[in-house]
Amino acid sequence: MVDKPAGWTSHDVVGRARRLVGTRKVGHAGTLDPMATGVLVLGVERATKLLGHLALDTKTYLATVRLGLATTTDDAEGEAVGDPADTAGLGERAIADGVAALTGAIDQVPSSVSAIRVDGRRAYERARAGEEVELAARPVTVHRFDVLAARTDGPFRDLDVLVDCSSGTYVRALARDLGAGLGVGGHLTALRRTRVGPFTLAHARTIETLAAEEEADGRASLSLDLDTAVATAFPRRDADADEAAGLAHGRPLPAGGGPGTVGVFGPDGHVIGLVADDRGAARPVLVLAPA
Template sequence: MVSPGILLVDKPAGLTSHDVVARTRRAFGTRKVGHAGTLDPMATGLLVVGIEGATRLLTYIVGADKTYVATIRLGQTTGTDDADGEIIVQAPSDAWADVTEERIADGIRSLTGRISQVPSSVSAIKVDGRRAYDRVRAGEEVVLAAREVTVSRFDVLARRDGEGVIDLDVIVDCSSGTYIRSLARDLGSGLGVGGHLTALRRTRVGDFDVADAVGIDALEGAPTLTPAQAAARVLQPLDVSAEDARDLRHGKRLPGQASRLDGALAAAIDHDGVLVGVVEKRGADLKSAMNMPEVAR
């Protein structure tokens, strides 16, 4: 029997997130596998994968903030805002006259903090039930609505000047739903020379780090976090008695225990270190928001 758990995978370039899920299914011998937060085929880095009952935790992980390292190429615009698309505009030489260090820094500052961002048209966002990128590949014109996101850090790590381009290695801390391709596009657009991503790597999702992830060829027998260990990284851990654990599993409330929660949700963990589920406040009481399937011990 396959134990539920959270697996951290370092996705290589060239594979889709679905490819990683398919390989995990084969490695662990189960169909019940999902992931928290899609990475494009071009992107590498951390993919948080849920196995068996731990897939129920993914909804609480997907909204965590994230860290990316990326390379932005200024001077070229592509149809996909990344290197997978064709170059559709090359900045002329006279466009570079005003592209100073100060203006680049100003452009980055304008894209830091709480910002309104239009996602790339080739994103995985669904439009009337179909992924935006599928509609674009079918020849449809897709314009997505702007959304509010938070970019808490947008720092340049290195700069390389090339023939008609400038490459910026950057690190970005951001809220879930932020598109780094859109940051590259908007930075280049604001400077009047265009821009796109040539490299993207996700290094962190909440408290999960790519340094703890396994490679795609090491899935067989790879270590996983237990549901309790994973839940405690994204939610307040809350110890519950055997009696309370039984009541939660049977849909009963825990009277007068809402004051034990610092926020809206917590991970209820029994005295054996097993995740009972996620609990939420309901007036002065606690009630189950999600129960984990019971596993035979």
């Protein structure tokens, strides 16, 4: 896990990580737009095979919404759309009602500066190049949309918010739609992802920390080894020596009786692979240990 800095694309982080950890076999899951900071899940070497199996379907963000002005990109890096609106007449009840309307299951048009690919290019690349970007609405779920603090800055009202949402939700679009619903316009001035799936900022390391480690030791390491990552992301099942050897060769285990994917660990405490019950047996989903 890396704490992505502002201004970097997820691809930038992967490129830097490859140099710092000393291998080209680095991948990522859960793309972050360049403006955003926070948790970006990386996999190195064998762990790259794990990325596609992680349940990263819920995310948490801390953000700042500026009410009183819309922008072309729904964030502070875009150009203003029209003149600033005076937000002095906005009461707490109106803001609370606007937030409530954007909480729960909603249809959302993603921001034009999202990482969605349009004809092979990221939407944010097209938008920042001045191209018109039209994206279709999609169903998302905003589990939590809390205003943590509010303050006035000239004609603007700034809201520090916490958003807990499904994958595919764009906080920029929430800022845009909140401002539009209140009739004053809105955009995002800060965005930080604090959690993706089971992984939080507590699991993440900064690029500066990785670079310092690489300089001191010749090679950096990410925050979680493969065993810890699997134990964090999946229920655990311990196997005996015969079961571990069989799974390492792709053979199923006796059914475990539980739903979903489970991480299987051998007698030495190291992960062997992932299994899921199917047709009376716990069948391999992914083998991580060498046969």
